[in-house]
Amino acid sequence: MSTYISKRLIYMAVILLAASLLIFCLYALTPGDFISGNIKLTPERKAELREIYGLNKPVLERYALWMKNAFQGDFGYSLAQQKPVLSLFNDYIWNSFLLAAASTFLTWFIAVIVGVVSAYKQYSWFDTLVLVIVFAAMSLPSFFIGLFLIKIVAVDLKWLPPGGMITTGSNATGWAYVKEVIHHMTLPVIVMTILGVGSLTRYFRTNMIDVIKQDYIRTARAKGLKESKVLFSHALRNALLPAITLVGFELPALFGGSLIIEKIFNWPGIGQLYMSSFSLRDYPLLMGFTMLIAILTVIGTLISDLLYHIADPRVRLH
Numbered sequence: 001m002s003t004y005i006s007k008r009l010i011y012m013a014v015i016l017l018a019a020s021l022l023i024f025c026l027y028a029l030t031p032g033d034f035i036s037g038n039i040k041l042t043p044e045r046k047a048e049l050r051e052i053y054g055l056n057k058p059v060l061e062r063y064a065l066w067m068k069n070a071f072q073g074d075f076g077y078s079l080a081q082q083k084p085v086l087s088l089f090n091d092y093i094w095n096s097f098l099l100a101a102a103s104t105f106l107t108w109f110i111a112v113i114v115g116v117v118s119a120y121k122q123y124s125w126f127d128t129l130v131l132v133i134v135f136a137a138m139s140l141p142s143f144f145i146g147l148f149l150i151k152i153v154a155v156d157l158k159w160l161p162p163g164g165m166i167t168t169g170s171n172a173t174g175w176a177y178v179k180e181v182i183h184h185m186t187l188p189v190i191v192m193t194i195l196g197v198g199s200l201t202r203y204f205r206t207n208m209i210d211v212i213k214q215d216y217i218r219t220a221r222a223k224g225l226k227e228s229k230v231l232f233s234h235a236l237r238n239a240l241l242p243a244i245t246l247v248g249f250e251l252p253a254l255f256g257g258s259l260i261i262e263k264i265f266n267w268p269g270i271g272q273l274y275m276s277s278f279s280l281r282d283y284p285l286l287m288g289f290t291m292l293i294a295i296l297t298v299i300g301t302l303i304s305d306l307l308y309h310i311a312d313p314r315v316r317l318h
Helices: 002-028 043-052 059-071 085-120 125-139 142-156 174-211 215-222 227-239 242-256 259-264 270-280 283-311
Strands: none
Touching: 002 059, 002 283, 085 125, 085 174, 085 227, 085 242, 085 259, 085 270, 085 283, 125 174, 142 174, 142 259, 174 227, 174 242, 174 259, 215 227, 242 270, 242 283, 259 270, 270 283
């Protein structure tokens, strides 16, 4: 195990190094930047700022300097926000994590239960209804679902606020602040859960249908075990094994933010910050965010491989 982890860490370092060079060159060679696109600056001031931030140096020299600073925990300075990139991440990324963590938990919880029951009652009215809802959830675009629920739930029924993280002008603290945040995040979490639960339910349903046809399931039933125990203790455990590979993609999703949902609900997350950085051509922030997602992706892949081995010791790691 230790040898495998050592090899994977070296492999991850090589992958991230290559990815960082590719990403840096992609942004560095893109025409224009925040300084050249700022019409309020004089040509002399633009030249001065480019000199200060080293934007007039060759690309490879700038990359070497960026990598040196990155190893010291400095991912650059956002010219548009006038703050260090890591400081901005700390301000916004946890708001995105709050939405993603809540919606991911609900998505997996609902998908597992509905997927198991739907597979067990294959071709029943319940299974048919689930398939219709699943395909509907997968077909509708996120902005349509978000705007539709805002219209019905927030505007017409006034059950939940239409957006934001807290009420405008609110000075709530302690538990009052927590309740206010939960109240505001309920609607975007519902939308994110609807968007994610469809494909995951279909995935679990397909896996369960394959598993419950296996010989060991028939043996468990022949021994007189309760059907609930057969389904959730024997079948589900093996049906979850392929889903472990999805864990690698959940980690970057937890911190990457939802670009469209955060924009629709005016949620102050990293996704909305990332979108605004595109229009401002704030390349240091875009570079830092893209590298963060790349790091989380390779770490998530390693975690999913280790979890798969723990869940099924028959899988050998080389």
